[in-house]
Amino acid sequence: MWLRGTFDAFLADVENLARRLAPFEMPRLRVADDFGFLALLAEFSVPLDELAAACVTELDGHRVPEDAASRAKRAVGRTESQLRNLERWGYPYVLADWRFHMTLSNTGAARALLEPAQRHFAKALAMPRYFESLAIYTEPAAGENFRLVNRLKLGH
Numbered sequence: 001m002w003l004r005g006t007f008d009a010f011l012a013d014v015e016n017l018a019r020r021l022a023p024f025e026m027p028r029l030r031v032a033d034d035f036g037f038l039a040l041l042a043e044f045s046v047p048l049d050e051l052a053a054a055c056v057t058e059l060d061g062h063r064v065p066e067d068a069a070s071r072a073k074r075a076v077g078r079t080e081s082q083l084r085n086l087e088r089w090g091y092p093y094v095l096a097d098w099r100f101h102m103t104l105s106n107t108g109a110a111r112a113l114l115e116p117a118q119r120h121f122a123k124a125l126a127m128p129r130y131f132e133s134l135a136i137y138t139e140p141a142a143g144e145n146f147r148l149v150n151r152l153k154l155g156h
Contacts, residue, residue, distance in 0.1 A: 002064040010062045011150065014136060017058055018152035021051060023132040027100075029125050031118045033110035034101055038117055040125075042100035048131065049098070055134075056094045063090055 003010055027045035034041060042048060066074070075086055082092035089095070105113055133153045137146040 003062050004064045005062060010059070011136065013059055013062065014134060014150075015152055017054060018134045018154050019156060021054070021134075021154045022047075023130055023154045024048070024051075026129045026131050029102075031104075031114065031121050031125070033114055034103070036107045036110055037103050038105035038110040038113045040102040040104065040121070045100075048100055051131065052098055052100070053095055056089055056091075056098075060089060065090055 024045075024047035027043040027048060029040045029042050032039060032041045065071075071086060071090075074092065075083055078086065078092050079097075082097050085094045085097055086092045093099075104117065131154070133151050135151045136149040138149055139146050
């Protein structure tokens with residue numbers, strides 16, 4: 001995402017958002033086939049959904065919109081709700097169309113890796129975990145490793 005305005009202004013808004021949010025227990029995660037990708041998926045969680053929605057709606061003013069050609073390409077095959085999200089928020093899978101996931105593989109790998117991954121993650125996924133901070137990362141250049149800029153504790 002390219003920023004509209006300064007990075008300092010963006011960081012200040014993220015700091016304000018983090019200060020207003022309370023830490024919460026994360027919902028249970030499971031390893032699953034997510035449209036051919038191996039992923040960690042979360043059960044529904046009101047606090048997690050509210051956090052994601054706040055990040056989208058409250059920080060959107062910092063986003064530089066995509067050009068029309070990029071939006072048109074991204075619009076192919078989307079539902080009406082996803083098209084509205086794309087037009088308003090720049091991405092189809094936000095708000096009611098969003099769900100927490102962490103992709104673990106390339107497409108097509110889920111079938112072969114699902115059972116081994118479920119065994120591998122079983123013990124860790126049974127443990128409780130808490131959402132206690134927001135992290136800001138930057139990507140110095142396309143394809144480079146992300147770098148942690150700041151970790152902001154919720155409620156502080």
